[in-house]
Amino acid sequence: MNISSLLQYLISGLTTGSTYGLAALGFTIIFNSTGIINFAQGEFVMLGGMFSVFFMKWFGLPIAWAVLLAALATMIAGALIERLAIRPVKGASPINLVIVTIGVSIFIRGLAMLVWGKDTYALPAFSGDKPIAVLGAAMMPQSLWVLGVSLAMLAALKAFFSHTIQGKAMLACSFDRKAASLMGIGVERMVLLSFMISALIGAVGGAILAPITLTSFDVGVLLGLKGFAACILGGLGNPFGAALGGLVLGVLESLGAGYLSSAYKDAFAFILLLALLFVRPQGLFGRKSVKRV
Amino acid sequence: MLTLKNVDVHYGRIQAAKRVSLHVDPGEIVALIGGNGAGKTTLLCTISGLIRPSTGSVTFAGADITRHSPERIVAQGLSHVPEGRLVFAPLSVADNLLLGSYSRHKFGQGQAIEADISAIYDMFPVLGERRNQPAGTLSGGEQQMLSIGRALMAKPRLLLLDEPSMGLAPNITRDIFRHVVSLRESLGLTVLLVEQNARSALKIADRGYVLETGRVILQGQAAELLANRDVQRAYLGRDLDA
Ligand SMILES: Nc1ncnc2c1ncn2[C@@H]1O[C@H](COP(=O)(O)OP(=O)(O)OP(=O)(O)O)[C@@H](O)[C@H]1O
Ligand SMILES: [Mg+2]
Numbered sequence: 001m002n003i004s005s006l007l008q009y010l011i012s013g014l015t016t017g018s019t020y021g022l023a024a025l026g027f028t029i030i031f032n033s034t035g036i037i038n039f040a041q042g043e044f045v046m047l048g049g050m051f052s053v054f055f056m057k058w059f060g061l062p063i064a065w066a067v068l069l070a071a072l073a074t075m076i077a078g079a080l081i082e083r084l085a086i087r088p089v090k091g092a093s094p095i096n097l098v099i100v101t102i103g104v105s106i107f108i109r110g111l112a113m114l115v116w117g118k119d120t121y122a123l124p125a126f127s128g129d130k131p132i133a134v135l136g137a138a139m140m141p142q143s144l145w146v147l148g149v150s151l152a153m154l155a156a157l158k159a160f161f162s163h164t165i166q167g168k169a170m171l172a173c174s175f176d177r178k179a180a181s182l183m184g185i186g187v188e189r190m191v192l193l194s195f196m197i198s199a200l201i202g203a204v205g206g207a208i209l210a211p212i213t214l215t216s217f218d219v220g221v222l223l224g225l226k227g228f229a230a231c232i233l234g235g236l237g238n239p240f241g242a243a244l245g246g247l248v249l250g251v252l253e254s255l256g257a258g259y260l261s262s263a264y265k266d267a268f269a270f271i272l273l274l275a276l277l278f279v280r281p282q283g284l285f286g287r288k289s290v291k292r293v
Numbered sequence: 294m295l296t297l298k299n300v301d302v303h304y305g306r307i308q309a310a311k312r313v314s315l316h317v318d319p320g321e322i323v324a325l326i327g328g329n330g331a332g333k334t335t336l337l338c339t340i341s342g343l344i345r346p347s348t349g350s351v352t353f354a355g356a357d358i359t360r361h362s363p364e365r366i367v368a369q370g371l372s373h374v375p376e377g378r379l380v381f382a383p384l385s386v387a388d389n390l391l392l393g394s395y396s397r398h399k400f401g402q403g404q405a406i407e408a409d410i411s412a413i414y415d416m417f418p419v420l421g422e423r424r425n426q427p428a429g430t431l432s433g434g435e436q437q438m439l440s441i442g443r444a445l446m447a448k449p450r451l452l453l454l455d456e457p458s459m460g461l462a463p464n465i466t467r468d469i470f471r472h473v474v475s476l477r478e479s480l481g482l483t484v485l486l487v488e489q490n491a492r493s494a495l496k497i498a499d500r501g502y503v504l505e506t507g508r509v510i511l512q513g514q515a516a517e518l519l520a521n522r523d524v525q526r527a528y529l530g531r532d533l534d535a
Contacts, residue, residue: 165391165398172381172392179379182341184367184396184447 004136009258010251011134015143015212017250018150019045022205023227024234024242025157026198032174032237033194036097040081040105041202042224043112047074048203049215050112053121063126067207071200077108078199082192090188105220112217123210146208153201154243161239170194174237202227222266229273235283244285294319294483295340295371295451300349302335302507309335310346311507317451322477322484324494324515326528327504333487334376336504337453340485341373342366353451368396372449376456376487378440382429386420389428389439393446406446413442416472434465441472451483452476458490466490470497491528495519503528 023045030038051070055061061069085104089097126145131138160167173180173190181187206215206223213219226249234245249269257265276284295317302310309332317323327333338344340351342363351359358366367373381389390413394406414421417438423431428439437457444452454473458466474497476482488494495501495515503511503524511524518524 165395168384168388168392169395171384175381175383176379178343179375179381180392181343181363182367182373182375182379183392183443184364185392186362186364 005258007135007137009254011137011139011143013251013254014247015146015250016209016254017230017247018146019205019209019223019246020226020230020249021243021246022150022153022201023223024231024246025154025239026202027227027231028234028237028239028242029194029198029201031231032239033170033191034086034097036094036101037228038195038198039098039101039224039228040108041198041227042220042222043105043108044074044078044199044202044220045206045209045223045227046112046215046217046220047077047108047199048206049123049210049219050116050121050206050217051203052207052210053123053215054116056123063124067204070207071203074199074203075196078195079192081199082195086191086195087188105224109217109220116217118217120214120216121210122214123207125211126208140212142208142211146212149204149208150243153204154240157197157201157239166193226269229269232273233276233284235285238283238285241283241285245283248284294321294354295485296350296352297336297340298350298352300336300339300346300351302332302339302344303347304335309507310339313349313504313507313509315502315509315512317483317485319450319483320477320481321500322473322486322498324491324498324501325485325487325504326489326491326494326501326518328489328528330506331504332507333504334455335507337373337375337455337485337487340366340453341371343373364396367447367449370448370450371453372444372447372451373453374440374444374455374457376459378433378436380428380431380436380439380443383427385425386428386431386439387424389443390420390446393443396447409446409448413445417442434461434469437461437465437469438472441469445476445480449482451485453485453487455487456489457486458488458493466493470494473497489528491524492519 023041026041026044027037030036048070051073052066055066055069056063081104085100086097089100125140125142127141131140161171169180169185170190170193172183172185173187177187227246230246230249231242233249234241252272253265253268256268297313297315300310300313301308313336325333335344339346342361346359350357353369353371381392387410390410394409419435420439420442428436431439457469470493473484473486477484486494486498495518498515500513501515501518502509503518511518
């Protein structure tokens with residue numbers, strides 16, 4: 001085993017893992033505020049990448065603006081989903097709500113295919129394609145962008161939850177909805193906010209990854225599933241566990257593809273997930289049980 | 294200050310409150326007593342907007358609040374300390390208190406809110422000592438104080454208290470009740486107190502209502518209710534004494 005190829009796998013694992021982590025964060029935030037798994041999370045990731053590509057194309061925007069606008073547009077999509085699909089069936093059982101989110105994801109994917117076709121698109125790398133040599137491994141500048149932006153998002157989220165009253169109010173809703181409404185916290189508004197934040201996080205993850213893995217109308221399926229696996233891995237309900245779960249998943253997947261077989265790359269995530277669920281049902285960093293009221 | 298008129302509440306087909314009318318005047322402590330499942334919690338939740346009554350009206354400070362959301366009601370000066378305390382267990386004591394002020398959070402209110410949090414620490418020194426501890430690690434009595442303190446952070450004029458003595462030792466209960474009385478003196482607070490612990494509640498109350506299977510079956514001055522034979526037999530048994 002040589003160091004530079006190991007390093008190479010680590011770098012690529014951490015890069016894709018960051019996107020899984022961001023998707024997982026999105027799952028966690030919506031789960032905490034509503035108790036449901038939003039299977040449209042992967043579509044947020046897809047929209048982030050696709051919107052960026054097309055905002056550049058349609059409006060001739062520089063990439064930074066295209067990505068920013070894509071994140072905003074996806075946030076609006078998240079808000080619309082909550083208002084049009086989730087809120088009207090308020091009070092339905094979690095399983096029904098989950099099915100609604102699956103329907104939403106199929107709808108978004110279909111719409112994306114109609115508008116953008118089935119082609120694969122590439123977003124240009126943010127700062128060129130000239131690899132940086134690190135101990136014999138080659139690192140794309142885009143990997144640095146992915147890692148840096150993911151860390152920044154994580155830090156921003158951490159600050160939001162621990163230093164702002166809105167963030168704390170959102171946590172309060174997840175701990176006890178009834179008490180939260182008695183404090184004057186609008187629980188519905190917090191659910192809306194959680195969809196918007198999740199959409200934003202997913203979209204940014206999709207946009208920063210698009211220059212590396214390319215994007216098309218259906219990338220959300222697999223990215224969503226991987227994000228879901230990551231968030232179970234990290235312990236459902238624990239945002240930072242989820243992000244870490246994404247990194248672990250990305251790295252293991254990349255090592256597996258490198259040293260075992262790349263044909264089964266996508267299966268590793270799920271094999272790993274199943275194995276973990278047997279050993280530690282609460283996830284790597286999870287609380288013993290996730291109790292919801 | 295608070296008036297309920299002919300309030301009916303249904304859970305699906307079960308009727309939990311039947312034609313309930315009651316009123317609380319400014320500055321009063323009113324006790325609402327009754328056994329398990331009498332509908333006490335249901336009534337408090339109806340007042341604070343968590344449950345919508347099927348008929349009847351709730352008026353607070355001259356305004357009809359029957360169909361208002363809980364957010365609106367708390368902003369109008371009516372706070373509800375729920376049954377079972379419901380503190381935000383993983384959050385710190387300080388954050389729980391801060392969230393209590395959510396309804397009056399506006400830009401520039403920061404200092405006033407900080408000052409109010411210190412006032413709560415003065416009132417309940419043990420909360421001050423534990424300000425950075427997760428609320429879930431507090432004892433039952435401390436959680437009750439926190440739940441009350443959190444409700445006070447909204448600057449209410451009327452406080453609804455749902456079984457503050459539940460699960461507490463008699464000396465802790467006495468301490469909590471003493472605080473309730475002093476709240477009226479220091480803050481001019483009006484209190485509607487729900488209790489199964491009827492004797493302790495009636496001792497600090499001005500008036501009382503007795504609820505049985507969703508109906509008000511008796512009402513009057515607290516002293517009269519304490520002396521009432523039926524009340525004594527049904528609710529003032531020695532085992533309830535604290
Ligand atoms: N969410 C609910 N769904 C259906 N029935 C309910 C619900 N909550 C309460 N009830 C019923 O309504 C009636 C009144 O309940 P409530 O909780 O108001 O009583 P309580 O006087 O507060 O009792 P306790 O002293 O035990 O707290 C009971 O018969 C109860 O079973
Ligand atoms: Mg009750």
